[in-house]
Amino acid sequence: MRPIYILPVLFILLVLFLSSVFIVDERKKALVLQFGEIMQEKETPGLGWKIPFIQEVVYYEDRILGLQTAPIEVTLLGERRLVVDAFARWRITDLKAFRQATGAGGEERAQVLLGNILQQAIPEVLGKTTQDRVLSQDRTGLMNDIRDIARREAEALGVTVIDVRLTRTDLPEQNLNATYARMRAEREREAADEVARGGEAAQRVRAAADRTVVEETSKARRTAETIRGEADAERNRILAEAYGQDPEFFAFMRSMDAYRKALRGENSTIVMQPDSEFFDYLNSEAGAAGAAPAAPTAAPAAP
Template sequence: MNRVGFIASSLLVALALLSSMMFVVDQRQYGVVYALGQIKHVITEPGLNFKLPPPFQNVSYIDKRLLTLDSADAEPMLTLEKQRMVIDWYVRWRITDPQAYIRNVGLDEAAGANQLNRVVRNAFQEEINKRSVKDILSHKREALMAAVKKEVLEVVKGSNPWGVDVVDVRITRADYVDAITESVYRRMEAERKRVANELRSTGAAEGEKIRADADRQREVTIANAYREAQKIKGDGDAEAARTFSDAFGRDPQFAQFYRSLDAYKATFAKKSDVMVLDPSSEFFKVMRGSGTAPAAPAGKK
């Protein structure tokens, strides 16, 4: 029984020892093997690997993927005109040489991110100091980002290389600080109001001009129509007078009789009308029958 237990214990120890000597490197990682605190070798290919058991050799892993570093500092930067602006940015970077990275930067990705954040911010501050707000907000922003990337690469690949590569540097936001932003918004609002008032004034003046022109055309049109109407009316009155004159000139007695009838019609327009006249007045001459009767037409008795 003791022999069986000894064999089982030996197998467990052997398995534990074998397990401590085996390790797997993922395709997303570098495997760094240390021998008594010194880097023995770096495994870049994924798969199963072997090493000496601890404490003779240990293994650590470093990410080999493309990493993203976002700006975490909201401290404003000064432009060429001494304007205070807040710049948000991000950097895409990766570890290319694990040995150089561990020796010069740190044991993990966080150490590289901290140092890279400082370098990128200094590069942005230096480049923004050379440029105006207009350059930062216009198409010249691409030149700004390219210059920052160049400066960062000069640092990380300089005389003491970090073992990293900076793939891209981008600005995500460029804005004034809150106090200046509020002032800018107020100026923009005032400018928009000024333009709106100017447009309203111009529109009102143009409206008055159009209304005045329409009123003038209306008066001219009415005057021309009235003149034409009076002319037509005068021509009609003249034609009517000529017609009456021709008709009454042929028979004066009939003309007098017709005019007397018109006078009676106008005088006795209502039943309640009362007139006080001298019976011998010429006004009732036709009604009394004392007037001269109209001459009978030729051929009639």
């Protein structure tokens, strides 16, 4: 063979070789298709062979995939309604069945089909239980029931549903507003009760303080009256003793004190008759005698 033909032949052989070889990554699985029919499965990583230009290779994920469902409004026992969504983990286990079920859509088509299965399984399970169980922390049994139904329905798709978890359980918007209003009313009632109890306690403290003030005031007034009475008694006793020692002088001082109090002030004016009882002491002999200076007494003679 001439050298001029060797290079084209080698190039054609290289192209044929490269077209007949495919590589499967450890994260993938592969199907070899010929005119749409499955000719070969390749589930282990490594090199694979196919007929060039006639057969094609389609790759699928060998890893665990996730699916987030759309929110679903579910009617529970007791006619209570909840908006629920879930998260599922799944994996392709049967390539031939998966290809036949999803066609050229692959994983995207499988996500849609699994979503439909979950949207039927969730109401089927939750429709038989109560709101308290759905909203409780111990709802693993409900999620396992949903998983089992989804796993059974998904076998025809060539996939295995590994796990299903409820991610959200909320009230519908109209029920949510009513619930918030009821919660707000309960909180306002509790606040009113606390205010009433606080007012009652304040009233009791205020009444006790007022009673203490009255008692202390009465006690102080009683003590003051006692002291004042004792002082008046002592004053009267002293006055009585003084009166008993010199009645005329005591009468004179009382009259002078009365005159001083009556005539006190710059513009004081008294209009009365000269023979009024007010001037009895000055007109009496005792008053004149009291007003006159006492006569000196003679000193006693020396013995």
